[in-house]
Amino acid sequence: MLADNQLLPPEANFEIYVIPMVNPDGVIHGMARTNMAGLDLNRHWGENILKAPNNKINVWLDCDPGLDDILAIIYAAHCDRIDLIGISTSPGNSSLENTTRNALDMLYHIGRSDIQVYMGSNQLINGDMKLADHVHGENGLGGVHLKQSPRQAITEHGLQKTYEKIMSTEGQVVWANTGSLTNLCILLLTYPKLKSKLKEIVIMGGAIGKGNTTPAAEFNIFFDPCAFKNVLKLKGDIPLVMIPLETTHINIAGEDVYERFKGYSSHPFGLALYNTMLCYQDFYITVNKIPFPPYHDPLTIFYILHPEEFEVRPANVEVDTHPGSYGRTNIYFSYPGVPRVSSSTLVTTNLLNEKTKFWDEMLRIMDMIFSPEMQKTIGIEY
């Protein structure tokens, strides 16, 4: 292993780096494949030490549902290797009221109302709120209205309760983030002890090149750039994995996926989900001129489960808050002749398999949700 301050040999291939994933105890729990000179070409993942005592990975999901967040919720809530210990909400894809309602309703319809929803901050670290309702519709679900969950979110001191819940969880927790970084920033500022409980932060956000909200910026970062800027400072040595647009744009829900979801539409909730997908697709056809849309947010959960499916590189990440490039993520990778970037911040640069396991796993969960046995357990009368 190269020392942090050691120069890479000039013949080294800089396309893919070896990425030791090290926990605070110094134990490497995984290693990405590399074709760098002198290092093993094979992927050799160790035992995943992220697992909680119940052999599951504790995950907290902070989100702003959101047409693509909802698949992250379903995936995390029903993956048998994850213990989704709570969900906090932020404004972004829609108002805080709507995103919180959407999280509650989604959990209700998939039979996971036992997972508590915590309403996060309705105030950004800096700047004015510019919701993405032109993408996600007037309610964040493309105008699709679900039968409402009888449960309520924790609205009083939601972030304090988030902190308390995480701190009282046995084992460490992975923070998955599919909206702005506002809530995490406030938590790290207010409760520095939180750092001791966070094993890893995995965010969907930013871009290496062009943004999707402005030419410079991706939406989640653009929404509250100062939040991400401060999270990068406040997180200390906690590994942070940033999944930028360049990776999420590979995760297309193709025609086959749409056909499968269409197959659930004889069920009222299946029809609602399919309609959210049609709304999302319509935006990408109209605005981006592509026939099928990328699903950004669920890749956070996919990364937590399958980091070996991603190419990742350490990088210094800076967040631009100048007016002309507001919200741009400036990513500094290593390159020949420059000392290797030593950073606990990793940026994904590719998905290693053209056909990832993501949609297979997602569809397996959907089949399970719409099975007669599961529907009987969920017990909603439509």
Ligand SMILES: [Ca+2]
């Ligand atoms: Ca989102």
